[in-house]
Ligand SMILES: Nc1ncnc2c1ncn2[C@@H]1O[C@H](COP(=O)(O)OP(=O)(O)OP(=O)(O)O)[C@@H](O)[C@H]1O
């Protein structure tokens with residue numbers, strides 16, 4: 001697993017913010033591969049307009065098509081129960097026997113990490129690559145001070161162009177019948193409309 005990073009997410013749906021992030025991290029760290037890891041059953045997300053893991057997986061697969069640095073893993077979508085990162089890292093370690101692996105997150109995910117399953121063990125298994133999001137990166141020191149367990153983590157910051165796109169924004173726009181062109185890859189837009197996704201009631205992610 002040398003020079004490889006895992007990029008976990010709900011991807012409900014995948015958008016250009018995710019792809020630009022992955023592209024920037026791959027180039028900055030000269031990574032051999034980024035493995036997109038769609039959550040089967042996201043631990044901390046609960047909203048009405050979550051589509052099946054099969055749809056989310058298929059959309060990620062379409063979005064990364066043709067990029068030799070990007071791959072997708074189905075281990076979380078194929079695992080029963082909540083998709084905890086700790087379980088994923090143990091599963092990967094049993095297969096690939098690495099010491100540490102890189103795991104990419106946006107800055108908004110950082111302070112929530114205190115609530116992750118077995119976070120102390122997670123910090124022993126993974127080094128985190130953190131990208132800026134929504135200006136939260138300016139509060140790094142405060143976040144660490146307020147959540148002392150985070151001081152056990154190994155974080156590497158990568159500055160990417162700020163892209164204010166979220167899956168919530170995409171779901172809201174579809175529900176409001178607004179265009180999502182230039183926010184989501186064209187083949188993913190076709191998939192969303194062909195399968196009638198996100199047309200129901202919009203709900204804010206929590
Ligand atoms: N525009 C973005 N800029 C930087 N990081 C991002 C961006 N969008 C998503 N991420 C990061 O990608 C990972 C997966 O994100 P996720 O699939 O939850 O998308 P999201 O846009 O945050 O979704 P939602 O709006 O439904 O909460 C998280 O670590 C998140 O912080």
Ligand SMILES: O=C(O)c1ccc[n+]([C@@H]2O[C@H](COP(=O)([O-])O)[C@@H](O)[C@H]2O)c1
Pocket residue numbers: 007008009010011037039042043044045083084085086105109115116117
């Ligand atoms: O393991 C946990 O307890 C845990 C709790 C929340 C999020 N995560 C992981 O963090 C990554 C980003 O999460 P999200 O909710 O922004 O899609 C994704 O891989 C999730 O599985 C992991």
